[in-house]
Amino acid sequence: MIPVLRINYIGRLIWLSLFGRWIFVLLVPWFVPTISYLLIGDPYFSSVSNFLLGTLMVLFMTILAFVPHDWAAQYIAHKYPAVQSSGKRAFYTALAFCVLTGIYISVYGLLIIHLRPFNAQLDFGKMVNVYLFEFVAVLMLTCLYEVNYSLGKWKESKINKEAMKKAGLQGQLQSLKSQVNPHFLFNSLNTLSALITEEPKRAEQFVDEMAKVYRYLLQTNQHELTTLATEIRFIKSYYHLLRTRYDTGLELKIWVEEEALGKFIPPLTLQLLVENAVKHNTILEKNPLFIEITALGGEYLEVRNNLLEKSTPVKSTRLGLANIEAKYQLLSDRQPVIEAGAGYFKVLLPLLAEKTENQ
Structure with missing residues (x-):
């Protein structure tokens, strides 16, 4: 000594x-x-x-x-x-x-x-x-x-990969908890049941999109990054399930240029943000919840939603946002920017190259 x-x-x-x-x-x-x-x-x-x-x-x-x-x-x-x-x-x-x-x-x-x-x-x-x-x-x-x-x-790098693996597993677990729970399945099956009787073709499409969602949730954390194009395809399937349930009470708009589609983000990032918006806002057909996903110059992705306060606010645990921040800390020197303003909530996500700054 x-x-x-x-x-x-x-x-x-x-x-x-x-x-x-x-x-x-x-x-x-x-x-x-x-x-x-x-x-x-x-x-x-x-x-x-x-x-x-x-x-x-x-x-x-x-x-x-x-x-x-x-x-x-x-x-x-x-x-x-x-x-x-x-x-x-x-x-x-x-x-x-x-x-x-x-x-x-x-x-x-x-x-x-x-x-x-x-x-x-x-x-x-x-x-x-x-x-x-x-x-x-x-x-x-x-x-x-x-x-x-x-x-x-x-x-x-080895320590970071282990930490990334742990963060990925935690993210996967959180996503599965939020999606593969009795309440979610109950709502989805109720929606499907109604569609089978009234609109069998829509029911078939609903089942296809639901299968895509679950397949992505189960497979995606095998990788630290996924292309924005892949993540957007998934979020469209996820949105289809939400849209079928909430109808015109929920609107999702995506504006992403071709050049940004080849960039990378941590998997399930968009799902966590969309889920966060749905969880914390009132969704009514007469006063819809608008979620916008916009690529900013191929360097950032903005996810923005209007704020529609619930009569009984849901207590925020910030687990979803913390999970996103943890993944970016392990993958890059560039970090998400979270901003809550008057009537809106937005998150700026850095779009990464395949070989990120910290690799």
Whole structure:
């Protein structure tokens, strides 16, 4: 415990990342003596004082050089965070390390050649060995940083996928609870029963649409994302069931351009929002509930409904909205915008590419 605390304390003092602290600790025992010998020569081992003081001098120089290297690695990783950018990230990290190392070694070498501490034998010819050794060290350091970063991203991705799977299962469970419950089945079967007697053709269509709804609900959470086109096909089937039940008391309008249909959203997002609107508003033929789904420039999808307050308001649990927000947090840096105004409620959903920002 004490060594770990000391490493973290020293790391904070010299502003190193956690990984940088461990790399520095592993670097010191072999790198500092080796580079000390290359910079000083045989006098480095000629006496105990030369060895100790020379090691301290080079250790100090190494600290001054290592800190900017760690900063550069952190900056490049922040600029190119995607796992797919591994090659680009490694190239720029190696380039930054080479530039920084070249500057520091050149300055230190010139100072040692000029000042000759500890009777150092360094000259411009021997500097070639120093540069070669540092080049090998740079390549090794670049590999270590990149392997560490890639492993960290892999672990993060694995954790996110597990969390996404859990959120998906929760969303599926919530959807099934809201749809496959006795009340929903009772209403649907009552509607179907009336249609069979009075309008058999509409009854047949109702059964087809109901089958589509249940099939989608049961299968859709196998994927983290679904195309907007697929989700809209589902919501039309879902709306058909609601429309058959509420008749002209419910109106759904969809305005989505062709370019937006290939974008992606988390599955069941539209169903949760439509269900939310139906649940919390009065639905009357003389005063219909209007739900509008509109694509905004291929970047956002707006889901909007008018507010028709119920005489006995339904207590909101926000589970549906929380589920949507949780999915977006796992899939993207872009988040839904929820807005309740005078007489309306709307949600702006980011339309995502298949490979999202956080993947």
